Amino acid sequence: MNYIDLFRVTLPETALEAAALLVLIVDLAFLRKAAATARTGVAAVLGVAGCAVSLWAVYSAGSASLSFGGDLLLAGGGAAAVAEIGILVLTALTLLLIDSGFTQHPGEFVAVVLMAASGGLIIAAAQDLLVIFAGLELLSIGLYILTAFAKTSAKSAEASIKYYLFGGMSAACLLFGFSYLYGLAGSTNLHEVALAAVTSFGSGSPLFYVALVLVVVGLGFKVAAVPFHLWAPDTYEGAPAPAAAFIASVSKVASFALLIGIAAAIRHPFGVVHGVIRFVMAHSGPMPRWLGFEMPWTIVLALLAAASIKIGNLAALAQTSVRRLLAFSAVAHAGYILLALAWFSQRGAESILYYILTYGLTTIGAFGVVGVVERATGSDTMDSFLGLHKRNPVLAAVLLVLFLSLAGIPPLVGFWAKFNLFAAVLAVGAGVWPFILVCFAAAFSAVSLYYYLQVLKRAYVMPVVDAAPIRVHPVTLIVLLAITAAVVVCGCFPALLQNWIAGFYPTM
Numbered sequence: 001m002n003y004i005d006l007f008r009v010t011l012p013e014t015a016l017e018a019a020a021l022l023v024l025i026v027d028l029a030f031l032r033k034a035a036a037t038a039r040t041g042v043a044a045v046l047g048v049a050g051c052a053v054s055l056w057a058v059y060s061a062g063s064a065s066l067s068f069g070g071d072l073l074l075a076g077g078g079a080a081a082v083a084e085i086g087i088l089v090l091t092a093l094t095l096l097l098i099d100s101g102f103t104q105h106p107g108e109f110v111a112v113v114l115m116a117a118s119g120g121l122i123i124a125a126a127q128d129l130l131v132i133f134a135g136l137e138l139l140s141i142g143l144y145i146l147t148a149f150a151k152t153s154a155k156s157a158e159a160s161i162k163y164y165l166f167g168g169m170s171a172a173c174l175l176f177g178f179s180y181l182y183g184l185a186g187s188t189n190l191h192e193v194a195l196a197a198v199t200s201f202g203s204g205s206p207l208f209y210v211a212l213v214l215v216v217v218g219l220g221f222k223v224a225a226v227p228f229h230l231w232a233p234d235t236y237e238g239a240p241a242p243a244a245a246f247i248a249s250v251s252k253v254a255s256f257a258l259l260i261g262i263a264a265a266i267r268h269p270f271g272v273v274h275g276v277i278r279f280v281m282a283h284s285g286p287m288p289r290w291l292g293f294e295m296p297w298t299i300v301l302a303l304l305a306a307a308s309i310k311i312g313n314l315a316a317l318a319q320t321s322v323r324r325l326l327a328f329s330a331v332a333h334a335g336y337i338l339l340a341l342a343w344f345s346q347r348g349a350e351s352i353l354y355y356i357l358t359y360g361l362t363t364i365g366a367f368g369v370v371g372v373v374e375r376a377t378g379s380d381t382m383d384s385f386l387g388l389h390k391r392n393p394v395l396a397a398v399l400l401v402l403f404l405s406l407a408g409i410p411p412l413v414g415f416w417a418k419f420n421l422f423a424a425v426l427a428v429g430a431g432v433w434p435f436i437l438v439c440f441a442a443a444f445s446a447v448s449l450y451y452y453l454q455v456l457k458r459a460y461v462m463p464v465v466d467a468a469p470i471r472v473h474p475v476t477l478i479v480l481l482a483i484t485a486a487v488v489v490c491g492c493f494p495a496l497l498q499n500w501i502a503g504f505y506p507t508m
Contacts, residue, residue: 009066009074011057012084013118019050020114027107040106044095047110051092054121058084065127071189072127079264079349081504083124083257086357090249090364091117094242096479097368101375102150102240109149113246116142120254124261129178129188132258136174136222139254140167146243147235159238166221166231174218180211194265216300222255225338226307229331236327237380241371244323248330248367249360256337256356263344301342302437308335313444316451322370323380325451326363329406332448333359336441340421343428351420353501358405358413358490365402365483368476369395376470382455387464395472396459398480403452405487408445413491418445420498 007014023046031039063077095110103109119138126132144167148160182188184207185196197208220228236244312332319325337355340348370380372395377384389396405414422438472480490497 005064005066009061009064009076011061012054012088013121015054015057016050016114016118016121019047019053020111020118022046022050023107023111023114031107036104036106040098043107043110044098047095047114048092050114051088051095051117055085055088058088071187072191073131074122074125075127076125078504079257079260079353080125082353082357082501083253083260084121086253086353086360087117087120087124087250090253090360091246093361093364093479093483094246094250097245097364097371097476098242099371099375099473099476102153105149109146109242112142112145112149113242116146116246117250120250123254124257126258126261127190129182129190129193132190133171133175133178135254136258137171139251140171140222143167143243143247143251146246147239149243150238150240153238155238156240157238159234163231163235166228170218170221170228173214177211177214177218180207180214184208184211190261191265194262212297212300216297216304219255219259220304223252223259223334223338224308224327224331225304225334226311226331229308229312229334232331233324233327236330237321237323241367241374245364245367245371248326248363252330252334253356253360256352259341260349260352263341264349298342301338302433305335305338305342306437306440308332308338309441309444310335313447313451316448319451320381320383322382322385322455325382325455326366326370329448329451330363332444333406336418336421336445339425339434339437339441343425343434345424345428347427348421348424350498350501351417351424354497355417355421357497357501358417358487361483362402362405362414362487365398365480365487366406368480368483369399369402372470372472372476377466382458383465385455385458386462387467388459388470390464390467392470392472394477394481395470398484399459400456401484401487403456405491407449407452409449411491413487413494413497416491416494418442420494 023043026046027039027043031042058076058081061076063075063081065072065076066074091113095113098106098109116139119135119140119142122135123132123139126135144160144164147163148156150156178188181193181197184205185193187193187196197211217228221231224232235247239247308331312328312330312335316325316328316332319328333355337352340352340355373384373388374380376391385399388399401412405412408414408418410416422442425434425438428434
């Protein structure tokens with residue numbers, strides 16, 4: 001291996017790790033006796049600077065790739081570059097929303113965020129099973145630590161233990177599934193594995209179905225798809241607000257970028273695997289069919305999508321905690337995205353990237369508002385938002401825009417994200433099932449409006465219990481207003497983000 005090439009391709013990850021070490025050195029060596037607010041501010045600024053350097057490295061690397069022994073390990077450009085840029089921007093926004101109220105160790109918190117984000121970058125560009133697993137574990141271990149960072153909170157400790165136990169079991173299933181895929185392919189390269197999966201499906205190999213189930217369990221946990229979602233409500237509720245925002249945004253972007261890479265390896269119209277699919281279907285007799293689906297992973301993803309959409313939205317209706325509401329909402333949003341993965345296309349890949357970037361941005365803003373209200377009232381229940389429009393009109397307006405966008409109300413960006421996603425599924429033209437499931441998803445998207453409006457009803461309509469003003473740190477307010485402005489602008493001019501994402505695809 002050429003180590004110069006290794007350094008050049010992994011420069012974005014190296015920049016984040018160097019920034020994490022710099023944050024620790026500055027915080028522990030020079031600011032140990034400084035005020036908590038000063039330590040938090042310095043750590044956040046250094047972390048954002050590290051994200052900026054890493055962002056420059058992503059743009060500089062272009063479509064550079066790294067191979068070992070003839071097998072591709074990491075590939076830049078295309079969906080990977082879009083996801084990496086999204087991860088870095090969302091990480092920087094998370095760092096800017098950190099407050100000093102939940103921990104006396106802000107330097108360590110920022111360092112863990114940066115190292116977890118570097119795991120997300122690895123996942124987005126990974127083209128090898130071992131690299132994928134290493135990136136997932138680097139990201140996951142960081143998330144477990146972040147969830148437990150509020151050391152004085154029993155909920156934080158409980159959430160971290162549950163998250164860790166579920167994550168450990170899912171990692172074991174995923175690694176076991178990867179070992180079966182390696183046995184089928186004789187290689188850990190993602191494209192070789194995809195090729196072996198298609199041929200094994202055509203020959204009816206039972207080992208393939210076992211591997212498929214295990215991998216679905218492992219990756220289903222990462223995206224909080226039903227029935228692997230039970231960790232999400234407790235984690236979103238117990239984790240510190242910045243950590244919950246990071247989990248809800250950066251983790252989702254990295255995980256779905258990985259799924260796009262896997263789907264592209266199987267479905268890319270110019271790839272070898274696509275040709276094998278056509279050859280096997282033409283020469284091996286009638287292919288196994290599952291209720292009208294030609295491929296088993298299509299029905300698996302479709303079932304996961306339908307279950308996530310239904311259970312996520314219905315469970316959210318019963319919540320009184322806004323954090324848990326956002327957790328079950330995240331389960332439903334994962335279901336919408338899984339539809340586009342079930343009937344995958346290049347247009348679908350672009351729509352998924354559009355969705356995860358805009359959803360991640362909106363969710364960070366939503367958790368930013370929840371964090372401010374929680375610090376002021378000591379609770380995240382819906383009743384904590386009573387009279388918010390009188391206590392802080394700007395904060396209430398931010399909440400209004402972000403929640404309506406999550407519900408998919410035009411002309412906000414959430415509407416276009418869902419519209420593009422559903423249109424991409426219908427454009428595949430694979431029979432009646434995509435149409436039925438899109439109608440199902442659209443109906444439950446209308447249901448989601450009810451629970452978002454329950455929070456807004458308390459913020460704007462129901463009588464005030466405590467009229468004391470809620471003060472917001474100037475940096476937090478600027479970040480929340482910038483996120484809100486981006487949601488509105490990208491909603492009014494959806495082609496801006498769409499064209500930017502499409503511009504990366506010639507490099508694939």
